[in-house]
Amino acid sequence: MRTKHIAVKLKDWMQAVVAVALVSTLVACGGGGGSNNDSSTTLNGGSLPASPTQQPIAATAANTVPITVGQGVSGVVNIPTVSVTICAPGSTSNCQTISNIQVDTGSFGLRVVNSVLNASLLNALPVSTIGGSGAQLAECATFADGFTWGTVRTATIAIGSERTTAAIPMQIIGDKDSSTVPTSGCGSGASENTAGDLGANGILGIGTSPNDCGNTCANAGTAATFSNYFACPGGVSCARTAVPLAQQVANPVAHFPADNNGVIVQMPPLPATGAPSATGTLVFGIGTQSNNALTGVQSFTTDTFGDLNNSVFQGTTVQAFLDSGSNGYFFSDSSIALCGSNFAGFYCPSSAQTRSLTLVGLNNAQTSASIGILSAATLFGNGNNFAFNDLAGQIGGSGSFDLGLPFFYGRHVYYGIDQTASGGQTPFVAF
Structure with missing residues (x-):
């Protein structure tokens, strides 16, 4: 979990920054189904990758x-x-x-x-x-x-x-x-x-x-x-x-007595400038019910704690992980401008940015995942929005790449729980 808080209170966001009206969607396919790669989006002279478009299933089943x-x-x-x-x-x-x-x-x-x-x-x-x-x-x-x-x-x-x-x-x-x-x-x-x-x-x-x-x-x-x-x-x-x-x-x-081998986190797509709220679905079990089949996705085996330790960003090997508990993407890139003290630790590029990361599993499965970044000052300009798919910030050192909640919007992300102690499945993530 990495949850960065904002230095100004939410009710003061509109007083702290000027909102910039932008329209479109964001975040790229990283190896699973449900993506839309027809075109990218140009914003403020920069570009964002095309957005995945998977919708969550209705949260009506028992699992x-x-x-x-x-x-x-x-x-x-x-x-x-x-x-x-x-x-x-x-x-x-x-x-x-x-x-x-x-x-x-x-x-x-x-x-x-x-x-x-x-x-x-x-x-x-x-x-x-x-x-x-x-x-x-x-x-x-x-x-x-x-x-x-x-x-x-x-x-x-x-x-x-x-x-x-x-x-x-x-x-x-x-x-x-x-x-x-x-x-x-x-x-x-x-x-x-x-x-x-x-x-x-x-x-x-x-x-x-x-x-x-x-x-x-x-x-x-x-x-x-x-x-x-x-x-x-x-x-x-x-x-x-x-x-x-x-x-x-x-x-x-x-x-759990059943549906105990993993979970699927399903979140809806978002517009590039965010939304007031978002509703997804948490599905228990993988391959245990008709609604949680492991199909149409790419799987990456991980260490026990879900890390993809052989991933690569800008030519450097990094420990990548898909973390719904982080409220932004967090990685080190000195070419992206940081925000001022109001949004300390977040990135505030003058134009939309795209970065690509190669995810590599212990099973040697790999894919290129592209992410989009908009200025946190722009995003927080609308104090009524709390869901963002292009919010990013800095992480200490260059050895980690945190694919936080922005990565989950428009995707179904699977987590297979480590059962090797009892002779069962190795841990994995998939999307």
């Missing part, structure tokens, strides 16, 4: 739920959200449905802000413990733009008609005092422990990994340096700890 992009809880752009129901372990009555949970294919596991849960449910979610002393288990989940800090608890999770077979580990964000944040191993970037900080009430990580850290945190040798889990005896003095896979924050989809 589907609607995805909504809009103003959300704090007016952050390009935040795709769903509703998630959380139940106390073993209960079908002590439950609460939480809206505005961000759909994040770049992370793994459910994280919910403590303040949005009612006291009855929160108190009924048991805090996980680790070690013989029964130390409280907490996690510092780090993202590109900050971190979340809170306890690991167990709960039964339902999304639409799909429900985990038992209680699974999840993170409760912000339920521990800031004074307990470890001084070593946590705290990189800003703390994101409120809904306002996150731009959502929580994060639903449903990418290719079945849990959020894997063997790095399970192995004592690597956990001592790299674990994002902490043992907190008496709830304080938190220190890094190794955590077995079964106690790590878990991808809920992998724990």
